[in-house]
Amino acid sequence: MRLTVATTNDGKLREIRKLLAGLPVVLQTLADFPPVAAPEETGVTFAENARQKALFYAGTTRGLTVAEDSGLEVDAMGGAPGVQSARFGGEDSTYPEKFRLIYDALAKAGVATSVARFVCALAVARDGQVLFEARGVVEGEIAPTPRGTGGFGYDPIFFYEPFGCTLAEAGDRKSSVSHRGAAFRQLRAWLETSELLNSQF
Secondary structure (H helix, E strand, O other): OEEEEOOOOHHHHHHHHHHOOOOOOEEEEHHHOOOOOOOOOOOOOHHHHHHHHHHHHHHHHOOOEEEEEEEEEEHHHOOOEHHHHHHOOOOOOOHHHHHHHHHHHHHHOOOOOOEEEEEEEEEEEEOOEEEEEEEEEEEEEEOOOOOOOOOOOOHHHEEEHHHOEEOOOOHHHHHHHOHHHHHHHHHHHHHHHOHHHHOOO
């Protein structure tokens, strides 16, 4: 069976390949198809955006396609950056710039840190239908300063208390607790029991 992972983010792809390793599935990415403009993400939740992307790219790839939307919610910022996580501070802003914006927002709120969480919603679509959805969450807090060089995105400022470090310092342990890991393990379980694994498409 072929499954297209609708992302061009190398960090996400590395994580997803590991999480689905061993399944009788041929993983494809958007790089295996002619370039197409990304759909506008108009959802107000991660789940809505994941559905939009899965349906859009399934129409392009004409096969089983999984898309995810994920990001960081900071309680002291009213849940921001949320679905705007990738675009926080502007489309071309770097993650160190995004970190500074978050620390500035916390300072304005009169706090040094805040409860926060990573959220990942995924959807699997084919032939204009959403066939499966999952959601993964990991709770933590904003670290006082960025720490660690592993991971990607907001990992250096996300402190995970059970590990006593940020997710950028967690190494291979990250996938066991991460939001994306939780969502894609649900996908893996669904695929393992699905008749789709016997499909040639």
